[in-house]
Amino acid sequence: MVQRRKNLSWVGWMTGLLVALSSSTALAADTSAEEEVRYHQLADGETLGTVAMQYQVGIDELLTWNDLESVHVPPETTLVVKSSEEVQGPSEPLPVIHVIRRGDTFEGIARRYGVTIRQVQRWNRRLNPRRLQLGAQVRLHIPGSNGKSVSWGAANGGRLYNGVAMQTTPGMRVRNVARSYGTQRVVRLLQAAGADVQARWPDAPDLVVGSLSVRNGGRLRPHRSHQSGRDVDLTYYHRGNVELPDFRDMSVEIFDAVKNWHLYKTLIDSGQVEFMFVDYQLQRSLYDYAISIGYTPEDLEPILQYPRGANVRAGIIRHSRGHLNHVHIRFTCGPEDRNCH
Template identity: 30%
Template sequence: MTVRPCIQSLAAITAVMTLLSAPSASAATSDDRVAATVDVRPGDSLSVLAARNGVSIDDLRRWNPKKIGKDDLIRAGDTLVVMVPKGSPEAAAATGPAWTGYYDIQSGDTLSRVAAKLGVSMAELRRWNKLGKDGVIRAGRTLRYVKHGPRPPSRSVGTTTHGRLEQPVRLGEGPGYRLRFPRNTYTVPSVVTTLQRCTARMKRRFKGTADILIGDLSRPTGGRFPPHVSHQSGRDADIGYYIVGNVQNATMYRLKAHEVDYEKTWELLLCMLAEDEVVRVFMDTPIQKRMAEYLETSKRLDPKRIDRLFAAVGDIRDDALVQYAPAHDTHLHVRFACEPADRECAEDPGERPFHL
């Protein structure tokens, strides 16, 4: 009769010891978890953060030995490391590819408000933008920030003269072209694809030809871009002319009409027109007329199509694709259509995709 209780007691003790020695959820191995970060909010304490993230206070101390001070003091705006389970949404956000976003500071913004709005820490904003310890920011400045995980789609909002860019992409270096001001080449993916496809095609077709010069597209967040009237929503691109004699135009200097290489310039424009993505082109009037003459004498286009193309020679001037604008003897200005997914994107009056 006395043996059975002893066996039961031994089993109970063994069970308790097993539970005590088993790793808790918060003490899971690093193979089961990945590092993520959390921002310390005003009023947060270690116990609040631990409960919010399903870990222990000891875990937070161990993961952040240099961030957690005496008496477990933490400061609002700091970023703490938290080990999260693999496969969780937090892990996906922490380990996904990094992408860069931009934010225009508004009147009344503070660093803490912007950080909360963007879902980043004040310390990170200071580091990414080389801000002082006081974290003072001024309306009108653009802040850069970095996030991980799925990137929101790029959006062209409004018109080219009253618009903005959200989550833009930047046109980087590529075959067949040079960038005049890389800091001003923000746009939407379809424009990058078209420009890179067509300049690469020119490089293949005309072996040894000088790279075309690409100038301004848009600022990182779009909006006003002096001295331009347009270029506000990522759909305008300034592109230098090809020059007779295979001359490299390094600065977009002013050209006489006879200095433009019309064969190459037309081939580039034709490539961009092929996808029905162009709604307007701006050129100097003498250059328009010379290009129309080239297309007619070379029999590249019939007279009716030439009239539809150029306002300088056709009868239907307002509906012509190529229009006059001042100071466009240095470059041609190509305006691209709204992407179908951009529901807030709008064409200016009279502009629509041109079908050659």
């Protein structure tokens, strides 16, 4: 349930009017700066996590606005939802070195990085475009991000502009902040989904957040991906609400299919997950549980690779070696992301 109420004082209204009279562009700026407060009463099945997702705000913001210390609130609580704090970083172009590989041309490079051929020539006057040597370095200045948090390029060869360091929030424990940068959208979504599990199951342990990306993206050893703020590694929920200090190998016996399914389904339903790597034997637990609560095999086809075999490229949740002790989630390219693939 949503009610809208404008938090606009008389002085604010007068100022807005004066600014509006002075120019039309100022009017647009003033409208966005004006703080809108919304009230949301929790309906059946909703939690702080689902509200954070619905309004695309941070779970930490929601806790602050409502002066709450945990996500456990009585049913039908009315929450205050304000305007979210958007990341606003520098918008300078990002310098990138492209190393020439077989078949590269200035034209192809320009297309790949979203710049013009003339720009590539201007930045690389000492290179002869008709005689590019393998291993030669091409300097580029890829376009800025308008200060927004942006995933740029490929997950295994990209960058991250104005990334947000994921902090520990209810349900998600960050191990190393320096390796936990993602786009604002990805960080918020993860935090909201973790908080949602904890709101539904008060004894649910926090998940350990392994790597996302480093501050500006780029290579993060030992990973090949995790370069553009759209990949994350998480522990699995362990049965009996056992809190894991770190990644630990799972088996069907200790894998908590109920909470893991809920978390993955929530993320997938947001429409922002490209794929998840989950060991094939654990997928069976997810499948059996989903069937037990009423999903049909047809419902599960687009979601789970199981039971089609660990080598079949199908389903958002897929097998990949090395994922018995953690799930790897790749998020989709968002509307702000650039040259993202």
